[in-house]
Amino acid sequence: MEILAGNELLSGAAVYFSPSGEWVENLQAARTFAKEEVEARDTVIATSKRTHRIVGIEIETVTVNDGILVPDRMREKIRAEGPTAPYAHTDRQHLSEDGHVSI
Amino acid sequence: MYRYDEFDAAFVRERTSQFSDQVHRRIAGDLTEDQFRPLRLMNGLYLQLHAYMLRIAVPYGTLSSKQVRMLAHIARTYDRGYGHFTTRQNIQFNWPKLRDVPEILADLASVEMHAIQTSGNCIRNITTDQFAGAADDEIIDPRPVAEILRQWSSLHPEFSYLPRKFKIAMTGSPNDRAAIRFHDIGLQAARNGAGETGWEVWVGGGLGRTPMIGKLINSFVRHEHLLSYLESIMRVYNRYGRRDNKYKARIKILVHEEGLETIKAQVEQEFAEVRGGRLTLPGEELDRIAAYFAEPAYERLTASVVDVPREKILNPAYGNWLEHNLNAHRQPGYVSVTISLKPVGGAPGDATDTQMEAIADLAERYSFDELRVTHEQNLVLPHVRIADLRAVYDGLVANNMADGNAGLISDIICCPGMDYCALATARSIPIAQELTRKFESEARQRDIGGLKIKISGCINACGHHHVGHIGILGVEKKGGELYQITVGGDATENASVGKILGPGFEAEEVPNAIERLVDAYIARRVSVDEPFIAAFRRLGEAPFKEALYGNA
Numbered sequence: 001m002e003i004l005a006g007n008e009l010l011s012g013a014a015v016y017f018s019p020s021g022e023w024v025e026n027l028q029a030a031r032t033f034a035k036e037e038v039e040a041r042d043t044v045i046a047t048s049k050r051t052h053r054i055v056g057i058e059i060e061t062v063t064v065n066d067g068i069l070v071p072d073r074m075r076e077k078i079r080a081e082g083p084t085a086p087y088a089h090t091d092r093q094h095l096s097e098d099g100h101v102s103i
Numbered sequence: 104m105y106r107y108d109e110f111d112a113a114f115v116r117e118r119t120s121q122f123s124d125q126v127h128r129r130i131a132g133d134l135t136e137d138q139f140r141p142l143r144l145m146n147g148l149y150l151q152l153h154a155y156m157l158r159i160a161v162p163y164g165t166l167s168s169k170q171v172r173m174l175a176h177i178a179r180t181y182d183r184g185y186g187h188f189t190t191r192q193n194i195q196f197n198w199p200k201l202r203d204v205p206e207i208l209a210d211l212a213s214v215e216m217h218a219i220q221t222s223g224n225c226i227r228n229i230t231t232d233q234f235a236g237a238a239d240d241e242i243i244d245p246r247p248v249a250e251i252l253r254q255w256s257s258l259h260p261e262f263s264y265l266p267r268k269f270k271i272a273m274t275g276s277p278n279d280r281a282a283i284r285f286h287d288i289g290l291q292a293a294r295n296g297a298g299e300t301g302w303e304v305w306v307g308g309g310l311g312r313t314p315m316i317g318k319l320i321n322s323f324v325r326h327e328h329l330l331s332y333l334e335s336i337m338r339v340y341n342r343y344g345r346r347d348n349k350y351k352a353r354i355k356i357l358v359h360e361e362g363l364e365t366i367k368a369q370v371e372q373e374f375a376e377v378r379g380g381r382l383t384l385p386g387e388e389l390d391r392i393a394a395y396f397a398e399p400a401y402e403r404l405t406a407s408v409v410d411v412p413r414e415k416i417l418n419p420a421y422g423n424w425l426e427h428n429l430n431a432h433r434q435p436g437y438v439s440v441t442i443s444l445k446p447v448g449g450a451p452g453d454a455t456d457t458q459m460e461a462i463a464d465l466a467e468r469y470s471f472d473e474l475r476v477t478h479e480q481n482l483v484l485p486h487v488r489i490a491d492l493r494a495v496y497d498g499l500v501a502n503n504m505a506d507g508n509a510g511l512i513s514d515i516i517c518c519p520g521m522d523y524c525a526l527a528t529a530r531s532i533p534i535a536q537e538l539t540r541k542f543e544s545e546a547r548q549r550d551i552g553g554l555k556i557k558i559s560g561c562i563n564a565c566g567h568h569h570v571g572h573i574g575i576l577g578v579e580k581k582g583g584e585l586y587q588i589t590v591g592g593d594a595t596e597n598a599s600v601g602k603i604l605g606p607g608f609e610a611e612e613v614p615n616a617i618e619r620l621v622d623a624y625i626a627r628r629v630s631v632d633e634p635f636i637a638a639f640r641r642l643g644e645a646p647f648k649e650a651l652y653g654n655a
Contacts, residue, residue, distance in 0.1 A: 010130065010201050012154035052132045055150060072582055075521055078530075079152050083522035085532035086450035090522075093154040093198060 001064060003030040004044060005076065006057040008101060013093040014079045015054065015101070017044055023054055023101045025094060027080040028069055032062065044103065053101040104167055104473065105250045105395040107215045115212045118219060122146045123205035130201065147218025148204055151525045157196045157204060158221040159211060163231040163249040164192030164476040168463040171474055173214040175459035181207050186459070188444060188452040190516055190567055191270070192230045192476040193221060197523055219257065224265045226256035226337075232274045232281045233477040236396060237439045237485040239431040242292040243300050245275035247393040248329065251384065255330055262337050266344035267352035269337070270309075272478075273302075282478060282594035284308045284317040285570060287354045288336060291596075293323055301325045306336060306366070307358030310564035314600045315355040318363045320370065326389055328374075330382040335373035339366060399471035399486055404436025407489050421496055423545055424507030429492075436489055440470075442482040442499060443506040443514065447539045450532045451517040452480030454504075461502040469495050478567075479516050479555075481509065511548045512556060512621070513539045516567050520560030520577065521584075527560035529577025529584035534558055534613055541614040542621075551621055554635040557592070570594035572636045573620060574601040575613065586613050590620065590647050591639045604648040616651055623650035 004017040015023040016030035024030075033041040041059070048054045061072045071077050078084060082092030107115070122142070129139040143149075147158040159174075166174075174194060178186050181203045182196040189195055199207060211217055220227060229249045236244040252271060256262065262269070272283045273290035283289030289305035301323045308317025324332045340354045343361070351360075358366050409429065415422025430439040442462060444452050454462070462482060466474045469491045470484035477483060487495055499505035508514050515538060518524065520531030535558055542548055557571030561578070568574030574589035586608050589601030608616050621635075623646050628638045639647065 007150055007154075009136075012150055012201065014153055052129075052135060055136050074529075074579065074582060074584060075152070075527075078521055082153065084530060085520075085522045085536060086448075086453065096200065 001032040001034060001062050001069075002041065002059050003027075003032055003062050003069065004041065004048075004057055005030075005060050005079070006048070006054040008095055008099050009053045009055055011093055011096050011099050013095050013099065015095070017048065021102050023048070023103075025092075027071070030062075030069060032064070032069070047103045048101075051101055051103060104165060105162070105392070111215070112212075115215070115217050115219075118146070118217065119205065119208045119212050122208060126201060126205050141223075144222040145219065146204075146208065147221035148199075149222065149525075151197070151523055152521070153523065154198045155201060155204070156523070157199050157207065157218060158189070159194050159196075159216060159218045160221050160228045161193050161216075161476050162253050163229050163235070163246055164233055164478075165235075165246065166474040166476065167214075168467040168472050168474070170214045170216055171459050171463040171466070173210055173216070175456040175463070177207055177210060178459065179456040185453050185455045187450070187519065188454065188476050188480050188482070190478050190480060190518070190565055191228055192233075192478055193228055194476070195519075197519075223263075224267050224269075225263050226259065226265075226269045226271065229253055229256070230270070230272045230281055230286075230478055232276055233475040233481075233483045234280065234430050234439050234485065235275060235475075236398075237430075237432050237434075237437075238276055239433045240278050241276045241433065242294065243275045244393075244396055245273045245290070245292065246396045247389060248290075248302075248326065249273055250392050250395070251330070251389070252333070255333075255382075262341060265337075265341055266346045267349065269340075269354070271333075277596065279594070279596040279598075280477075282567070282570065284596070284598040285310055285314075285567070285594060286317065288333065289317050290329075295323045299325070302329055304332065304336075307355040307363070308598075309353055309355040310567060310569050311353070312350060312562045312564075313353075313355065313359075314564070314569040315359060316598045316600065317355075318358060320363065320367050327384045327386070328378060330384055331377045331380065332370070332374055334382055335370045335377060338373050339369045343369070398434075399473070401434045401437065401486070402488065404434075404488070406435040409438070409489055409492065420505070420507065420545070421493070423549065424496055424505055425492065426549075427507045427511060428509045432486065434486070437486055438489055438492070440484040440487045440492070440495055441477070441509040442484065442504050443508055444481050444504070445508055445514050445539065446503060446506055447513065447543050448536050449539070451515050451535050454482070458502050458504055461498060462504070465495055465498050479514065481514070507545070508548060510553050510555070512542045512551050512554045513548060514555070515539065516555070516557040516571070518559050518561075518566035520558075520566075524560060526563060527577070528562075528579040529560050529586065530610070531558045531560035531566055531575075531577055534575060534577070534586065534610060537614045538617060541618060550631070551625065552631065552634055554621070555594075556617070567594065568592070569600050570598070571601060572639070573617060575617075578607065580607070584610055586610060588613075588616060588620075588651065590644070591636070593636055602644060604644055605652045619650040620647055623647055
């Protein structure tokens with residue numbers, strides 16, 4: 001499965017495209033795209049780019065384990081949860097009040 | 104320290120205003136990201152894994168207390184209360200918001216700082232010896248020439264779009280503490296047969312995916328011709344450097360592929376054209392710049408010696424700090440003090456806003472208002488009276504910066520790695536943290552002696568792993584992290600590139616693997632006076648390979 005990841009313009013926070021058409025912080029709320037949904041996926045990418053509010057959109061592959069989305073790349077796991085150092089629970093960046101983006 | 108003249112101040116102010124307008128236009132949707140990206144990078148603003156990252160230039164690693172206080176203010180006001188000092192003597196903030204960046208740049212401009220040319224294919228921050236102007240082994244203070252190079256290379260119209268980024272490092276001492284042989288151009292102060300002072304010029308050094316030791320292209324260039332000579336090198340590189348492949352675009356590849364003699368001939372031809380022209384540096388201009396770096400008002404003190412053995416008995420922690428964190432000063436009665444940013448379990452190079460304020464206070468009170476950033480991610484108070492050492496130490500203790508580990512195994516260089524960097528392929532900070540815990544004992548560190556560990560989270564080698572006595576490179580393998588260990592690197596005048604001795608290790612295996620290397624060294628060293636790197640050179644790879652992988 002694939003998801004769409006990016007960074008929100010104002011905060012730089014990592015965000016994911018959700019089924020409701022919003023870009024959200026929570027990886028688990030990401031919309032998944034099956035292999036045959038390439039056209040829908042690419043439409044979302046093109047539409048999101050036109051908002052000018054989502055930067056560096058990337059297609060990431062995930063595995064679904066018991067309903068939990070697990071990114072295949074370590075980088076994306078860290079991106080979703082925040083830095084693992086210097087503290088194990090270093091908070092990730094969050095969207096600011098005006099950082100919510102819909103397409 | 105150098106102070107901005109009217110031109111400098113106006114230029115930085117105008118650039119800040121210009122970028123502020125660009126940020127507003129980007130937020131309003133009048134600029135696309137494709138249009139904005141090169142503009143933000145020209146102002147040091149990267150977009151990393153979790154957030155923006157702002158890289159701020161610290162010219163030749165020199166800061167005033169006022170500037171450090173402003174960095175503390177920025178950390179506290181716009182970021183998360185800390186900053187990260189880098190291997191290029193700069194500082195990075197990991198969490199700024201786009202709307203705040205114009206204000207941050209305006210704050211920086213108010214203390215004569217900026218983020219220009221901390222990204223892009225241009226000449227980056229000139230780095231130098233952290234003990235410049237203070238070290239007792241120095242031939243000349245490199246900072247006046249570093250400042251002249253800064254002025255020459257700032258927005259140089261011909262060199263703003265080079266094949267790739269370009270890094271210059273310089274040292275005024277024969278003992279290279281600035282890793283000059285691993286820079287695109289390295290400059291080392293030299294004396295000719297007539298006793299005149301000038302510069303050895305090294306070219307084509309670098310780390311990254313193709314580590315190379317710089318080659319001596321000219322053994323003596325006079326001050327007045329240095330700009331002409333460097334411009335000649337830049338012109339040859341700009342003309343012939345590869346632009347078809349970014350991995351082969353650095354000058355080290357050009358020098359390697361064409362050969363030093365070919366490049367030297369081209370540079371000499373260019374030099375013959377420009378020598379004696381507009382770039383000739385008048386002696387009075389060098390004197391004018393050098394005046395900014397005049398010696399501080401030292402007290403006339405008789406030479407005194409720090410009685411380290413006595414202090415080690417009275418207070419072992421203080422004695423240990425004295426033993427490792429001082430550097431000999433040219434002025435009797437003074438020393439340079441290294442402030443360790445390598446606490447056990449910390450992220451190398453990080454300093455909180457409170458720590459920065461405390462450091463600024465110490466510099467103001469005890470070091471003529473001056474601070475230095477080291478490429479090994481520590482800070483330095485360059486001019487401290489020996490009589491003030493205890494007060495400085497107590498001030499550092501109060502702020503958790505009194506580790507007496509400069510140059511020891513826990514004084515680790517480490518890039519941000521995959522916890523922060525979008526280019527990284529593995530984490531590096533957690534490895535450094537585990538190693539400092541593994542070797543936490545001060546007694547054990549002292550016994551091991553001088554040993555430099557350097558860690559990079561990708562092949563770009565921001566953590567200088569190639570030149571670590573022990574280097575660690577994190578790579579991605581099958582969705583996980585794997586760490587290659589190299590042994591035998593050296594960033595000094597005895598430059599060497601570390602060798603990979605075998606397969607990589609899982610993260611949790613790394614601390615034990617490093618311990619086996621250390622144990623192998625201790626078991627085989629001639630005496631405690633033989634450092635790790637000397638033992639490696641004497642013994643060769645075999646015992647260290649066996650330590651890592653056994654006899655199989």
